[in-house]
Amino acid sequence: MTRLLRLLPLLLLFAAVLAHALPRSEPVPGGVVVLESDTPVERAWLGKRRLAVLPSDRGSIVVAGIPLSSAAGPVRIRLRFSDGREQERTVRIRPHDYPVQRLVIKDKRKVEPLAEDLKRIRAEQKKKHAALATWSGHIPDLSFRWPVEGIVSSRFGLRRYLNGKPRRPHGGLDIAAPEGTPVRAPADGTVLLADDFFFSGNVVYLDHGEGVISYYAHLSEKSVRPGEKVRAGQVIGKVGKTGRVTGPHLHWGVYLNGTAVNPELFLDSPNPP
Ligand SMILES: [Zn+2]
Structure with missing residues (x-):
């Protein structure tokens, strides 16, 4: 006893x-x-x-x-x-009412892409879907740490209107921070994709195992390569304003079974450090 x-x-x-x-x-x-x-x-x-x-x-x-x-x-x-x-x-x-958000994007081409942009966008969507469909047997650590220091500027799920036009709801969490602020892996993982996308700018996708994928967009710099293993807290890139943005911030996405979910559900503290 x-x-x-x-x-x-x-x-x-x-x-x-x-x-x-x-x-x-x-x-x-x-x-x-x-x-x-x-x-x-x-x-x-x-x-x-x-x-x-x-x-x-x-x-x-x-x-x-x-x-x-x-x-x-x-x-x-x-x-x-x-x-x-x-x-x-x-x-x-349960039903949940996500608020409406109206944004003005100065670069009109990023709201209504040209025909030549659409080909690129479709190719990028294929890469994104392939990344989100990744399945590795590694058991993920689902207690995430905030990936960046800053201020939450747009929460997950906002129903968006860009330049007055309805667009897909916000599939991640935006954290505003000065350009160049380090972005860190929230948990151990493997880099799936490090690329440059039309809407998302410089992106990094991390695989944490069992279909848990995290995603970082609008980076000024990527510091990792596909296939690389990263540890929780390791720098994977820097905050930027590449792609479709209104200012420098990190767009952080978390995906389970191929679907975007609210990243805040994986965090212990309600605010970034
Ligand atoms: Zn965002």
Whole structure:
């Protein structure tokens, strides 16, 4: 008993580490659903999308990204256990009203691209989709640290109008910072893509494992190459204003099962350092 008591702080610390390693469950469009299973899960799906499965002290934890375009209401998550049995869990997605944001972009071509730009944009979308479809078996550390020092300038999910025209909702979190501020990996990962895109400027994509991908846009500089392994806190680039921007900032995206989710759900502190 005494020995167990002596071990208790260590056990509590271990439990805290496990608890911290998960995003907050927020079952809304653009949010994250965290499901626990006492039976070890071999694979899990939302529709046809494979979901991240993490080991836990009791069994498994399934982490699902809910698309921003999802309607409120029930979604079914399919689990397959190690013994081949399957189970369906129903999760109710709550409605969430994301605010509207109207922006004025001076470079009109970045809002209404020319025919010659469209070819480039389509090629870049292919690269992006390939990056987001990456699946590596590495178990991701989902307790992220802020990738940059600065001020949150646009939250995730804002319904955007650019120069008065409706555009896709904001798929990431914008952090305003002076040009040249170092951008750091929020967790260990592997560089999938380091490229220069029409809308996003200089971009870096990191693979954290189990379909968890993070994305950094508008960089002035990329400091990593595809295939390179990075550690949490390692500099991967610098804040810039390349691509479609109103000023220097980092656009930070987090993707689960190929879908953009709110990066703030992966952070412990509400504000960047
Ligand atoms: Zn952004």
